Amino acid sequence: MTPLTPLTAPMPTARLALREVPWTSALLLAALGAGTVRARRRLRALPVLPAPPIAPAASAGLPRAAGWRLLTAQGVEPDAATFLTACAYADREGLRVLDLIPADLAAERALGLLRLVDPAGYRQDRLGEGRGAGYAVLVAEEVLARAGVDPDTPRRDPAELLALVRRLKEFAADATGLAVAPALSSGRPGRCGPGTTGPGRVAALQAQGLPPGGLAAAQLAGLAVLAGAVLRQGRWGAAAAGLYWLQPYLALGRRGGPLHPADLAAATALRPVRSLGAGLRTAAAAARTARGAADTARAASYRAELAGGTDRFFEPRRPDCPWCGSRRLTVRVRVPDLLQGKPGRFTLEQCGDCGHIFQNPRLTLEGLEFYYRDFYDGRGGEGAGTVFGRLGASYRARAQMLRPYGAPASWLDVGTGHGHFCNAARAVWPGTRFDGLDMGEGVLEAERRGWVATGFQGQFPEFAAKLAGRYEVVSMYHYLEHTRDPLAELDTAAEVLAPGGHLAIELPDPESRMARLLGPAWLPWFQPQHQHLIPAANLREALADRGFSVLAEEHGAAHQGNDFFGAVALTATRLAPDPDRPWGPPATPRSRALAGAVRVAALPCLAGAAVLDAVRTAAARRTDGGNAYRMLARKEGA
Numbered sequence: 069m070t071p072l073t074p075l076t077a078p079m080p081t082a083r084l085a086l087r088e089v090p091w092t093s094a095l096l097l098a099a100l101g102a103g104t105v106r107a108r109r110r111l112r113a114l115p116v117l118p119a120p121p122i123a124p125a126a127s128a129g130l131p132r133a134a135g136w137r138l139l140t141a142q143g144v145e146p147d148a149a150t151f152l153t154a155c156a157y158a159d160r161e162g163l164r165v166l167d168l169i170p171a172d173l174a175a176e177r178a179l180g181l182l183r184l185v186d187p188a189g190y191r192q193d194r195l196g197e198g199r200g201a202g203y204a205v206l207v208a209e210e211v212l213a214r215a216g217v218d219p220d221t222p223r224r225d226p227a228e229l230l231a232l233v234r235r236l237k238e239f240a241a242d243a244t245g246l247a248v249a250p251a252l253s254s255g256r257p258g259r260c261g262p263g264t265t266g267p268g269r270v271a272a273l274q275a276q277g278l279p280p281g282g283l284a285a286a287q288l289a290g291l292a293v294l295a296g297a298v299l300r301q302g303r304w305g306a307a308a309a310g311l312y313w314l315q316p317y318l319a320l321g322r323r324g325g326p327l328h329p330a331d332l333a334a335a336t337a338l339r340p341v342r343s344l345g346a347g348l349r350t351a352a353a354a355a356r357t358a359r360g361a362a363d364t365a366r367a368a369s370y371r372a373e374l375a376g377g378t379d380r381f382f383e384p385r386r387p388d389c390p391w392c393g394s395r396r397l398t399v400r401v402r403v404p405d406l407l408q409g410k411p412g413r414f415t416l417e418q419c420g421d422c423g424h425i426f427q428n429p430r431l432t433l434e435g436l437e438f439y440y441r442d443f444y445d446g447r448g449g450e451g452a453g454t455v456f457g458r459l460g461a462s463y464r465a466r467a468q469m470l471r472p473y474g475a476p477a478s479w480l481d482v483g484t485g486h487g488h489f490c491n492a493a494r495a496v497w498p499g500t501r502f503d504g505l506d507m508g509e510g511v512l513e514a515e516r517r518g519w520v521a522t523g524f525q526g527q528f529p530e531f532a533a534k535l536a537g538r539y540e541v542v543s544m545y546h547y548l549e550h551t552r553d554p555l556a557e558l559d560t561a562a563e564v565l566a567p568g569g570h571l572a573i574e575l576p577d578p579e580s581r582m583a584r585l586l587g588p589a590w591l592p593w594f595q596p597q598h599q600h601l602i603p604a605a606n607l608r609e610a611l612a613d614r615g616f617s618v619l620a621e622e623h624g625a626a627h628q629g630n631d632f633f634g635a636v637a638l639t640a641t642r643l644a645p646d647p648d649r650p651w652g653p654p655a656t657p658r659s660r661a662l663a664g665a666v667r668v669a670a671l672p673c674l675a676g677a678a679v680l681d682a683v684r685t686a687a688a689r690r691t692d693g694g695n696a697y698r699m700l701a702r703k704e705g706a
Contacts, residue, residue, distance in 0.1 A: 090297070090300075090305065092297050093301045093304035093305045093307065096293070096308035096311075096312075097308050097311060100308065100311045100312055100315060101311065103183075104311070104318050107179060107182045107183070107315075107320070108319050110182045110185070110187055111325055111326065111327065112325070113186070113187040113188040114169070114248055114327070115246070115248070115326075116247060117154060117248065117249050118153060118157070119153075133151070133152060135208055135210070136158070136209065137206075137219040138151050138154070138205070138206050138207075139206075139207060139219065139229065140204045140224070140229075141202055141203050141204070141224055141225065141226040141228075141229045142224065142226070144252075146204055146251075149251065150168070150251045153249075154166055154247070155206065157247060161245060163243050163244065164208040164210075165206070165207050165208070165211060165233070165237060165239075165243065166205065166206040166244075167198075167199070167200030167201060167244075167246040168201070168203065168206065168247065168248075168252055169201040169203070169248045169252075170203055170248075170253055170254035171327060171328060172327075172329060173201055173327055173329060174254060174329055174330070174335070175316040175331055175335035176346075178329055179316060179319060181199065181201060184199045187246065190245065191242060191243070191245050194241040194491050194494065195458070195459070195463075195491060195492055196237070196457065196460075197454070197457060198234040198235070198238070199246070200230060200233040201254075202226040202227070202229050202230045203254060204229075204249070204252060205229065205232070207236060208240075211236060214239050215235055217232065226268075227268070227271035228275065230275040231276075234275070234276065234277065239517050241491055241517070241518075241519070242495075248326045248327060267353045269346065270354050273350075277450055280350055281354035283350070284351035284354060285667070285668065286671075287343065287346070287347040287350075288344075288347040291344055291347065294308060294312060295309075297309070309340075313340060315339070316335045316336045317336040320332060363648070363650055366446075366650040367650035370650050370651040378412045380432070380434065381434060381435030382429045382430070382431060383429050383430055383432055385428055386429070386430075389419035389424055390424070390553075391419065391422050391426075391555075391600075391602075394419050394421035396419065396420030396421055397419060397420065398418055398420060399415060399416075399418075400418040400425055401416045401587065401588050402588070403416075403595050404595075404642070405439065406595070406638040406641050407443065407641075408439075408442070408443060408649065408651075409641060409645030409651075410438075410649075410651050412439070414595040415428055416595070416601070423578070423603045424600070424602060424606055425578045425601040426600045426601070430599055431596060431599075435596075440597065444508060445508060445509070445510065456488040457488065459488065463489045463492035464492055464496055465625060466489065466545060466572065466574060466698065467496040469572060469620060469698060470570060470572070470700070471496075473570060473619070475497060475499060475500065476497065476500050476541045476570070477501065478500070478501050478539045479500050479501065479502050479503070479540065479541040479543065480504070480505060480535070480538075480539045481502065481505070481520070481543045482505050482506075482528050482543065482544050482557075483505070483506055484505060484514065484520065484523075485508065485514075486513055487502075487504045487510075487511065487514025487515075487519035487520045487523070489543070490502035490514070490520045501521050502520050502521060503520055503524065503539075504523050504524070505523075505524040505525075505528055505531065506524075507526065511523035512525060528557055528560050529560045532563045533563075535564045536563050537565070537567075538566070539565055539569060540566055540568075541565075541569060542561045542569070542570075542571050542572070543573075544561065544573045544574075545572070545573070545574045546575065548573065548575055548600065549594075549600055550598060551599060554610075562615060562616070562703060566703075567705050568702065568703065569703050570700060570701065570702055570703070571616060571700070571703065572699075573607065573699045573700075574696060575601075575607070575696060576594075576598070577592075577604065577694065577695055578592075578601035578602070578603060579603055580693075580696075582684075589635035589638050589639055590695075591634030591635065591637075591638060592696070607699060608621075608699070616701035616704065617701060617702050617704055619701060619702055620699070620700040621697065621700075622699075623688075623697045623698075624689045624693055625689065625692075625698065626697050627696060629682065629684065629688075631684055631695055632680040632681050633678055635677065636673045637674070644662045644663040644665075644666035644667075645663070647659040647660050647662075647663050
């Protein structure tokens with residue numbers, strides 16, 4: 069018998085099976101299954117108010133409870149028993165803000181809330197955003213006073229209440245909770261809660277810091293992928309569609325659970341139709357949303373400011389290295405503003421002797437104000453706050469670097485912004501007094517929130533004499549690279565620290581391999597904001613010159629897992645900047661269409677980049693090599 073040739077030999081069974089698996093449907097099944105399991109787990113963790121001591125009854129008004137106010141959305145009528153039970157629950161649990169969830173909350177609204185909130189860790193997450201159902205929230209009067217909220221405002225719009233919960237959690241970072249109120253009703257049957265209509269849903273999403281247009285596009289794209297799987301991948305596609313269809317019932321239909329949505333049957337039976345309609349209405353409403361008066365005024369201001377060009381924002385180019393004085397300079401990278409898309413082009417040069425990288429020509433003070441504007445505050449403030457709020461693990465790791473050296477009594481965080489690090493670090497050092505210093509007004513807001521004990525606004529060197537010898541720890545996390553004179557900042561740190569005090573620094577690592585691999589798209593270049601990128605050896609030498617001994621240095625542990633994701637995001641911004649940016653030309657249908665197309669095309673690239681970043685982060689941790697480094701030094705001397 070003639071043996072089978074390789075071309076005609078049967079493939080191994082395992083390989084055939086792998087080739088026959090429709091991977092799109094398999095991934096959809098995995099994602100939907102994981103989402104369903106997560107929703108059920110979070111549902112079980114939802115606290116429920118105990119049965120009220122008195123029978124619920126409608127009343128003309130709520131009784132007074134010392135120190136508490138109940139804020140409600142329009143059309144919500146809580147009874148006295150629910151209010152008093154909620155007050156007792158909050159007092160017993162040590163809560164200062166308590167969002168009340170109707171037990172009959174609409175199914176899709178409940179699923180949306182469970183996507184955003186993990187009840188098991190919600191209270192402990194000091195940086196987590198405040199979330200709620202948008203019906204009623206119980207608040208301590210002292211929190212309302214610190215937040216500047218008038219409790220006597222007439223019944224609020226649901227979106228306004230959602231935004232209020234986000235703000236209130238900032239003033240009760242570890243004392244905010246949520247609970248199901250069995251006697252609280254969401255309203256008439258079939259009402260889907262805050263954001264039922266297209267404009268209402270846009271307002272509700274914006275109030276929660278979520279992008280309505282992006283979420284609508286993702287929802288519609290997901291439905292399209294699901295429909296394609298059904299048409300092309302047979303029973304596997306049908307299984308994925310069936311799981312999507314039944315998800316509300318599978319996640320929320322547990323008998324005896326804390327929620328029993330009044331519309332569960334209809335929400336399950338009509339889910340594809342309702343989802344398609346909601347996505348289309350939200351997309352249309354988001355597209356119709358006009359720029360507000362503030363954006364219009366901001367655009368006019370930028371146009372007037374840019375009429376004279378951008379040359380005045382730059383100093384003359386310097387011929388030597390600001391770190392060592394060498395004149396052996398070469399261009400490392402030239403990039404436009406890929407962060408906001410403002411006009412201008414920026415050059416980073418590298419010293420051939422010490423390796424220091426710096427912006428040359430550097431921005432003037434006027435230029436820095438122009439390019440920082442609307443990034444950490446104003447138009448971009450909310451997005452920046454969201455990003456910083458997701459760095460809790462990194463903040464805690466920075467604080468834990470001090471553990472081998474005893475508990476500090478006083479800590480000054482320089483470049484604190486809104487105080488996110490100090491807020492998170494309290495979980496590591498609850499007995500430490502954290503103060504913050506920053507140029508922006510956010511540091512004063514941090515003081516009002518209680519995230520820092522005292523907020524100092526201004527340039528760090530200006531406070532050298534006032535704060536001399538006051539602190540046991542000074543931290544500069546991703547701060548020195550933003551300064552005009554890093555060596556002067558180190559001099560100030562040495563003066564502010566008490567003898568034996570510790571200086572903690574974290575910086576981007578310009579020697580990272582990713583810097584060369586990704587070129588101008590490497591996120592830590594962060595132009596035009598980063599003025600200096602300092603090699604670790606240079607920082608060690610500068611610290612030694614100022615009487616510091618380096619105690620610890622970390623590279624892999626300081627890695628920020630955003631190299632590839634950031635590169636895709638910056639490239640997308642370069643190809644199609646935000647058409648509504650007030651410093652750009654007026655938006656046109658063509659520019660909006662281009663931006664939308666680039667964003668959609670970027671979605672699979674971002675997903676792939678996130679996977680690569682996860683692999684890269686694991687490698688960085690194992691090899692102690694990443695895109696950033698931390699250094700801890702002690703000030704010697706009596």
